[in-house]
Amino acid sequence: ATTARKARPAATEDEAALEFVTDVVAGLEAKPKRIPSKYFYDTAGSLLFEEITQLPEYYPTRVERGILTENAEAIAALLPAGSALVEFGNGSSAKTRIVLRAASELSAYVPVDIAAEFLEEQAETLRHEFPSLNVLPVAADFTRAFDLPASLRTVPRIGFFPGSTIGNFEPPDAAGFLRLAGRSLGAGAVMVIGVDLIKNEAALHAAYNDAADVTARFNLNLLARINRELDGDFDLDSFEHRAFFDHECSRIEMHLVSRAAQRVSIDGHSFDFAEGETIHTENSYKYTVESFRALAREAGWQPIKVWTDSDGWFSLHVLVN
Numbered sequence: 001a002t003t004a005r006k007a008r009p010a011a012t013e014d015e016a017a018l019e020f021v022t023d024v025v026a027g028l029e030a031k032p033k034r035i036p037s038k039y040f041y042d043t044a045g046s047l048l049f050e051e052i053t054q055l056p057e058y059y060p061t062r063v064e065r066g067i068l069t070e071n072a073e074a075i076a077a078l079l080p081a082g083s084a085l086v087e088f089g090n091g092s093s094a095k096t097r098i099v100l101r102a103a104s105e106l107s108a109y110v111p112v113d114i115a116a117e118f119l120e121e122q123a124e125t126l127r128h129e130f131p132s133l134n135v136l137p138v139a140a141d142f143t144r145a146f147d148l149p150a151s152l153r154t155v156p157r158i159g160f161f162p163g164s165t166i167g168n169f170e171p172p173d174a175a176g177f178l179r180l181a182g183r184s185l186g187a188g189a190v191m192v193i194g195v196d197l198i199k200n201e202a203a204l205h206a207a208y209n210d211a212a213d214v215t216a217r218f219n220l221n222l223l224a225r226i227n228r229e230l231d232g233d234f235d236l237d238s239f240e241h242r243a244f245f246d247h248e249c250s251r252i253e254m255h256l257v258s259r260a261a262q263r264v265s266i267d268g269h270s271f272d273f274a275e276g277e278t279i280h281t282e283n284s285y286k287y288t289v290e291s292f293r294a295l296a297r298e299a300g301w302q303p304i305k306v307w308t309d310s311d312g313w314f315s316l317h318v319l320v321n
């Protein structure tokens with residue numbers, strides 16, 4: 001078992017490195033230039049994202065935590081006793097603990113994440129905090145099909161996907177993810193999912209253009225990561241952060257704007273930038289309660305309950321498969 005556990009992350013890491021260089025080269029050869037937002041999250045990027053979640057302007061984390069705290073008992077009541085809670089992501093957040101504390105009759109907690117080492121560390125911490133809970137981490141890319149531990153074959157499953165991470169998927173991919181999650185979790189499974197809502201543009205704009213420039217550093221870290229891991233020579237001072245709300249698409253777009261005409265080399269390839277040309281680095285889709293419910297239905301889930309905060313800024317949905 002020890003060998004299997006060690007071999008899996010190593011193979012996954014090699015594949016991930018190859019996919020990173022392939023995606024970056026293809027993305028910078030495309031017009032307009034783009035890089036998938038999943039590459040934000042190396043160690044430095046994950047720490048910067050942690051910092052973002054604590055910013056006064058970045059309401060999603062705070063508001064969702066409030067919804068979970070206020071409705072923890074009602075949420076727990078919707079989860080069948082003896083179920084396994086399968087979190088899409090590493091479960092390092094305070095939100096996981098709110099659910100684990102309220103749903104005391106869970107048989108297991110299964111965080112699923114690609115970052116194997118961090119996942120195992122977080123699992124160990126949770127085992128100490130919840131000694132009677134069976135914590136069974138799965139090192140896998142949760143956007144693809146993965147196997148749940150065999151011991152859970154006959155146990156009802158609950159999916160947990162907080163943080164509005166679903167908003168970073170293109171809507172067809174969000175539906176695809178939900179469909180796949182439905183297959184992994186099985187018929188009759190429950191899904192608890194956080195979804196950020198459309199709101200006044202000033203609040204949306206501020207959340208992605210914070211005064212302390214943490215989001216700018218988070219965005220620019222992508223270029224620093226390419227320099228570190230792919231032998232790139234991006235000059236970070238000659239790119240700047242841009243984020244804005246696109247009404248038509250109901251999404252925040254993040255870009256890195258080239259301040260000058262320049263040539264950048266990465267892994268032996270060169271890329272030319274015109275002054276003002278951008279790399280599109282992220283979309284963060286915002287939904288209405290109804291537009292998200294329609295997406296969930298299209299992906300085979302039945303919406304049974306939704307909570308929002310009193311301002312209607314964030315929603316927490318319960319879906320049944």
Ligand code: AVI
Binds near residue numbers: 060167168207215284
């Ligand atoms: C992880 N995800 C939900 C964040 C969001 O709000 O779309 C990522 C983020 N990008 C900039 N700030 C936060």
